[in-house]
Amino acid sequence: MKVAVVGTGYVGLVTGVVLAHLGNDVVCVDKDPAKVEKLRNGIPPIYEPGIEEMLKKTIEDGFFQITDSISDAVETAEVVFIAVGTPPGPDGTPDLTAVRAVAKGIGQSIRKPTVVVNKSTVPVGSGELVEKLIIEAGADPALVNVVSNPEFLREGSAIHDTLNPDRIVIGAKNQAAAQKLVELYSTLNATTVITDLESAELIKYASNSFLALKISFINAVSRICELSGGNVEDVAKGMGLDKRIGSQFLQAGLGWGGSCFPKDVLGTVTVAESLGYDFALLKEVIAINDDQTLNFVRRLDARLGGLAGKRIGIMGLAFKPNTDDIRDAKSLIIIEEILKAGGSVTAHDPIATELVRAIFPTVDYRESIYEVSHEADALVMVTEWNEYRHLDLQRLAKAMKTPILFDGRRCYKK
Numbered sequence: 103m104k105v106a107v108v109g110t111g112y113v114g115l116v117t118g119v120v121l122a123h124l125g126n127d128v129v130c131v132d133k134d135p136a137k138v139e140k141l142r143n144g145i146p147p148i149y150e151p152g153i154e155e156m157l158k159k160t161i162e163d164g165f166f167q168i169t170d171s172i173s174d175a176v177e178t179a180e181v182v183f184i185a186v187g188t189p190p191g192p193d194g195t196p197d198l199t200a201v202r203a204v205a206k207g208i209g210q211s212i213r214k215p216t217v218v219v220n221k222s223t224v225p226v227g228s229g230e231l232v233e234k235l236i237i238e239a240g241a242d243p244a245l246v247n248v249v250s251n252p253e254f255l256r257e258g259s260a261i262h263d264t265l266n267p268d269r270i271v272i273g274a275k276n277q278a279a280a281q282k283l284v285e286l287y288s289t290l291n292a293t294t295v296i297t298d299l300e301s302a303e304l305i306k307y308a309s310n311s312f313l314a315l316k317i318s319f320i321n322a323v324s325r326i327c328e329l330s331g332g333n334v335e336d337v338a339k340g341m342g343l344d345k346r347i348g349s350q351f352l353q354a355g356l357g358w359g360g361s362c363f364p365k366d367v368l369g370t371v372t373v374a375e376s377l378g379y380d381f382a383l384l385k386e387v388i389a390i391n392d393d394q395t396l397n398f399v400r401r402l403d404a405r406l407g408g409l410a411g412k413r414i415g416i417m418g419l420a421f422k423p424n425t426d427d428i429r430d431a432k433s434l435i436i437i438e439e440i441l442k443a444g445g446s447v448t449a450h451d452p453i454a455t456e457l458v459r460a461i462f463p464t465v466d467y468r469e470s471i472y473e474v475s476h477e478a479d480a481l482v483m484v485t486e487w488n489e490y491r492h493l494d495l496q497r498l499a500k501a502m503k504t505p506i507l508f509d510g511r512r513c514y515k516k
């Protein structure tokens with residue numbers, strides 16, 4: 103099938119490359135000339151395991167192309183994906199500027215029946231808005247079908263998740279448009295939920311909010327464990343074995359960050375508010391998450407008898423392993439708190455160092471955890487990179503001023 107994907111971030115690029123890998127003719131579009139140039143040479147502008155190999159192969163086989171022109175891509179495509187960012191605005195409401203601009207560009211270019219698929223995470227009602235904008239931009243309404251097809255991939259395992267989805271959700275106004283996507287995904291062996299536009303949009307927000315709620319719940323339980331002497335890992339295990347609860351996303355620790363949960367939970371709260379519903383439960387989910395990180399710093403402070411003049415080594419900067427994404431990463435809050443309290447920071451991350459350096463230029467970035475540990479008053483595990491699970495702890499202890507490791511991700515047995 104001829105497919106266009108507008109936006110080459112984590113979602114757009116992975117979608118485009120995987121659809122090309124499945125044998126579709128894919129043209130990806132990005133307005134950033136630097137990204138286009140990189141992609142043309144087979145270099146992904148993001149870090150994601152496996153993407154580079156798959157990109158190079160699909161370019162070589164002639165299934166993947168890149169352009170900066172929406173009209174070139176849209177004119178030939180049967181299905182056009184919108185996969186641009188929807189960052190939170192000042193009050194937390196998702197900012198649809200990029201989605202609006204792309205809808206306009208698509209509307210100016212449609213010349214034949216086209217299914218426009220919204221993959222960006224958008225508030226309920228956005229499908230209708232996109233259709234309206236496309237038609238206002240000049241497209242013949244008879245040629246346009248807008249479909250919602252939310253994305254459930256996780257950064258760090260995005261290719262695997264896209265090829266092996268738990269479910270595919272398609273929200274459409276008519277059966278023919280939905281069937282076009284069913285056909286596109288027919289080689290993936292996944293349960294498909296076909297519903298209306300609004301429900302599909304809500305499934306995405308509700309899913310991310312529910313997962314974040316699960317993590318905040320176990321983190322709240324971890325606080326009772328701290329106070330009572332219970333072990334949250336055993337509690338999570340005992341809970342998770344109940345199939346109605348399930349064991350995933352019950353890993354207590356520093357809390358959730360990243361480019362999706364913080365934005366989508368807040369987005370759900372603000373969208374609910376705009377519809378006249380006070381989603382107080384989700385506000386508390388956010389509050390628990392925020393306090394979880396600050397409580398961690400308070401405990402570090404208490405253990406060290408104050409942070410002023412102390413040297414703290416940070417293990418991991420990305421918001422989670424296997425990604426270079428630092429959006430809403432816990433490392434940023436922890437570094438800020440330590441610096442504010444008069445401490446100094448050394449830090450290591452396998453790939454995200456440069457992005458954090460731009461925010462905290464005074465931090466001392468090192469090539470390995472062994473270097474970070476040198477003369478440190480404490481080490482703090484923030485991102486559970488696999489390589490941090492097999493460190494020589496004796497060697498670290500020897501290098502440190504005091505051998506204290508605060509494990510924010512429960513990688514080590516106490």
Ligand code: UGA
Binds near residue numbers: 350
């Ligand atoms: C999340 C969802 O899991 C995807 O299904 C969704 O497609 C994506 O958002 C999106 O909306 O695009 P992602 O943000 O890539 O994916 O990362 P997750 O693996 O879900 O982790 C999110 C955060 O929760 C991380 O900060 C992680 O450290 C934290 N987490 C996760 C925990 O603290 N405990 C857990 O048990 C699991």
